[in-house]
Amino acid sequence: MKAFLAILRRDLRLSLGSGGIGLPVVFFLLVATLYPFAVGPDGALLARTGGGVLWVAALLAALLPVDRLIAPDAEAGVLDQYAVRGMGEEMISAAKITAHWIGFGPPLMLAALPASAMLRLDVETLAAVELGLLCGTPGLAALGVMVASLTAGLRRGGALAGLLMLPLAIPLIIFGAGSIGDFGGGAVRFLAASSLFLVAVAPFAAGAGIRALRE
Amino acid sequence: MHAYANPARFLKIARPLTPICLVVGILLILIGSYAGLALTPPDYLQGDSVRILYIHVPAAWLGMGGWTGIAIASIVQLVWRHPLAGVAARAIAVPGALFTAICLVTGSIWGRPTWGTWWEWDGRMTSMLVLLFLYFGYIGLANASDDRTSVSRATAIFGIVGAVNIPIINRSVVWWNSLHQGPSITLRGSTISSEILWPLAPTVIGFSLFFGGIVLMRMRANLAQAKVEARMRRLAAA
Numbered sequence: 001m002k003a004f005l006a007i008l009r010r011d012l013r014l015s016l017g018s019g020g021i022g023l024p025v026v027f028f029l030l031v032a033t034l035y036p037f038a039v040g041p042d043g044a045l046l047a048r049t050g051g052g053v054l055w056v057a058a059l060l061a062a063l064l065p066v067d068r069l070i071a072p073d074a075e076a077g078v079l080d081q082y083a084v085r086g087m088g089e090e091m092i093s094a095a096k097i098t099a100h101w102i103g104f105g106p107p108l109m110l111a112a113l114p115a116s117a118m119l120r121l122d123v124e125t126l127a128a129v130e131l132g133l134l135c136g137t138p139g140l141a142a143l144g145v146m147v148a149s150l151t152a153g154l155r156r157g158g159a160l161a162g163l164l165m166l167p168l169a170i171p172l173i174i175f176g177a178g179s180i181g182d183f184g185g186g187a188v189r190f191l192a193a194s195s196l197f198l199v200a201v202a203p204f205a206a207g208a209g210i211r212a213l214r215e
Numbered sequence: 216m217h218a219y220a221n222p223a224r225f226l227k228i229a230r231p232l233t234p235i236c237l238v239v240g241i242l243l244i245l246i247g248s249y250a251g252l253a254l255t256p257p258d259y260l261q262g263d264s265v266r267i268l269y270i271h272v273p274a275a276w277l278g279m280g281g282w283t284g285i286a287i288a289s290i291v292q293l294v295w296r297h298p299l300a301g302v303a304a305r306a307i308a309v310p311g312a313l314f315t316a317i318c319l320v321t322g323s324i325w326g327r328p329t330w331g332t333w334w335e336w337d338g339r340m341t342s343m344l345v346l347l348f349l350y351f352g353y354i355g356l357a358n359a360s361d362d363r364t365s366v367s368r369a370t371a372i373f374g375i376v377g378a379v380n381i382p383i384i385n386r387s388v389v390w391w392n393s394l395h396q397g398p399s400i401t402l403r404g405s406t407i408s409s410e411i412l413w414p415l416a417p418t419v420i421g422f423s424l425f426f427g428g429i430v431l432m433r434m435r436a437n438l439a440q441a442k443v444e445a446r447m448r449r450l451a452a453a
Binding site for chain 1: 372
């Protein structure tokens with residue numbers, strides 16, 4: 001538990017220092033700004049489709065930090081140091097997922113507030129998007145760390161990460177966007193279930209990925 | 216299983232097995248296709264468009280079976296470090312992706328006259344499309360490492376993770392009330408009339424044998440390539 005908290009603190013401090021938290025948020029807001037330019041500033045159209053656009057923006061924003069989640073630590077030998085200390089790779093992955101979510105989920109939920117104003121969303125849609133992001137971003141964070149561990153040893157890992165991550169994120173966007181229509185209904189439970197499944201599986205897959213990096 | 220860890224012993228079996236799989240497979244495909252096109256009666260509702268069944272079903276079966284094979288090979292590679300498992304997984308990936316694409320294309324062509332649409336976002340089609348993208352990601356990840364014969368351990372992990380989609384495809388028509396029909400052929404029998412159904416057996420077995428022959432061929436080619444490279448390195452060193 002002490003090691004878990006130490007990794008959590010270190011990763012959070014690093015992502016705060018390197019601007020790793022700001023980048024996805026700014027990207028998210030930029031996509032929300034581009035969309036009205038693309039379809040025209042028609043209030044009714046924006047209000048009807050805006051919630052889904054925010055989900056697409058969240059998925060794309062989740063791709064941005066992937067190449068700095070595992071690869072820098074692997075290159076600098078930090079992961080080898082953890083292994084020498086006898087820390088389990090699964091525990092390291094769980095700590096990294098937690099740290100990544102803290103730096104990714106809540107800031108995105110905050111950024112959804114101004115974005116919803118730009119897209120003219122009403123209060124119910126905004127509440128559904130916020131609830132959906134609260135349920136869905138842990139799954140996105142878990143997926144990000146998992147894909148990061150699989151692509152960390154590659155030269156062009158960043159380009160490949162999207163191809164690996166987006167198909168696996170499809171359940172999240174289907175149920176996330178589906179939950180906008182009926183607040184608190186079945187879709188948001190499916191969203192929470194798929195997110196929980198990813199959070200439960202990812203530490204083991206990412207742990208195996210980190211071990212594979214050493215070969 | 217470990218008896219075949221020696222590629223020489225594997226090749227001794229694979230060399231005669233490849234032409235058998237290919238020839239018998241192509242013969243069965245031709246028999247089944249001829250029977251499906253000429254001998255079976257047209258469907259009372261769909262008319263002649265039902266005949267696409269004899270290609271669509273084997274393609275779907277091999278698209279999903281291919282990833283199942285990749286997942287099993289990945290587990291064998293990670294747990295027992297079997298040297299041929301990664302070779303097999305790499306050989307399966309491209310034909311598996313091709314059959315998944317054939318399944319989607321034939322399904323789309325079939326959907327136009329029967330459902331009145333090329334594409335519908337229902338559970339079966341969406342999960343099959345996800346499978347195609349997973350194949351693309353797998354091939355990309357496999358090609359990103361320097362190893363051209365086997366696959367990296369990271370690729371094997373992705374092969375196992377991606378297998379969550381297989382039961383979703385299988386159950387999708389039961390879980391979602393969709394445009395795609397429910398399961399017609401189950402362990403308890405078939406809801407398709409046996410007059411129309413019977414050519415499906417030779418095409419499914421034929422395409423499966425053909426698929427197996429292609430996988431064996433690709434495995435042998437990759438092993439031979441590795442041998443050539445090893446020999447070149449030895450020559451360069453000498």
